[in-house]
Amino acid sequence: NAGVTQTPKFRVLKTGQSMTLLCAQDMNHEYMYWYRQDPGMGLRLIHYSVGEGTTAKGEVPDGYNVSRLKKQNFLLGLESAAPSQTSVYFCASSTRQTGRDEAFFGQGTRLTVV
């Protein structure tokens, strides 16, 4: 049972570099999300998607872009990385079919921008 898989698990970037984080889910969930976790802040929503081809901004979207070309994949892009984007990134997916919007999380990606 793969669930939600994030790639990569760790990454170090130099300021100004770009990268894409990949999230893949095999549960046929409609909704997918990208969160970032910073010490003492809990998880904050960056962007989310309610279906293939649709995306929307969350709480902290600046500096990030996303795409959902296929239902099972949700990509998070950093065009020009900044040290303030050093964080742990979590992807999650959910469905309303269970009636409770339970989110299933990936393992997280630890990103350091130097």
Added chain:
Amino acid sequence: AQKITQTQPGMFVQEKEAVTLDCTYDTSDQSYGLFWYKQPSSGEMIFLIYQGSYDEQNATEGRYSLNFQKARKSANLVISASQLGDSAMYFCAMVRGSTLGRLYFGRGTQLTVWP
């Protein structure tokens, strides 16, 4: 605006004792859901328990129960018979009926269980 408040940055409990982790929430929605997640030192987010706003009974999942007091807007997690493996960060989260599964998280409570 902070929608989920966890006032206890850290809690300590002795093994086999019960512990309550506090969570209060703020929403004007009639339909919402409350979650607790556990994050051990390995980093993954583990779902523990869910309470819907229309559920009349408090949710229970094994050693976990959710003390839901709707009028006070609180959703405290009770862990009975604590184990060393319960040491972790615990997050309270809410999904509002109007927000399509988007979770709002509190800042977490670090629980330490000692022998």
